[in-house]
Amino acid sequence: KFVRLREYNIHTNPDCVYENDLKDCSDDMIDLVPQAVIPHPEYDSESSNQQHDIALIRIEQTPPFTDFLRSICLPEQNFESSATPGKKLSVSGWGRTDIFKDNLGPDVLSPIKLKLSLPYVEREKCSKTFRPWSFALGPGQMCAGGERAKDTCAGDSGSPLMSYDMKRAIWYITGIVSLGVR
Structure with a gap:
């Protein structure tokens, strides 16, 4: 098992994006072996509510930051105490999607x-x-979504839920994808 960084498309290396006839390629991906995986001490895999469904992964080296690998800031306060309903959050991941079901199948x-x-x-x-x-939201859990045909899915667990502070031009980690209603 390893932690892969700077990955975009698992079928190509290097990963390139084309915009307006310009080609922008990422740095090569990096695979790092975890030094330790530290689950939350209160995590219970048998629990239906999945509270504390989180772990830290310690890696030995810090790779250099580039345009394709950056750090993210921790929130300065509890996000829910300052958030307004409807505030846009961002999530990214390699979860299941209908986009590729015709070519790759429904469960890929x-x-x-x-x-x-x-x-x-x-x-x-x-x-x-x-x-x-029969699910009760725990004190460390929050919700995002509720729009038709827009959701995270199987395979997205562990992905970052992020908010952007336009005044400071900074991304913050707001949460981590854990579960959904489907």
Whole structure:
């Protein structure tokens, strides 16, 4: 097992994007062997609510930051205390999608990292949504989404949920994708 950095399309290397007749290629991908995987001490794989479904991965070396590999800031305060309903958040990942189902089949993960904008959903509305599944939102959990045909899916767990501060031009980690209603 390894941690792969600077990956976009798992079928090509290097990864290149073409925009307006310009070719922009990323740096080569990096595979790093984790030194340690540290699950949350309160994580319970048998629990239906998946609270504390998170782990830290310690890597030995810090790779150099480039246009294709950057750090992300931790929030200065609890996001929910300052968020307004509908605030746009971003998520990216290689989860299952309908885009490739005709070519690759319905249960295949995306070979290309996809990104999506989702609105923040206030706790009360989210709790009502999850009630039919007997799921209770934990104190460290929040919701984003609720728009038709826009969602994270199987394979996106662990992906970052991010917010952008336009005044400071800084990305913040707001949450981590864990589960959904489907």
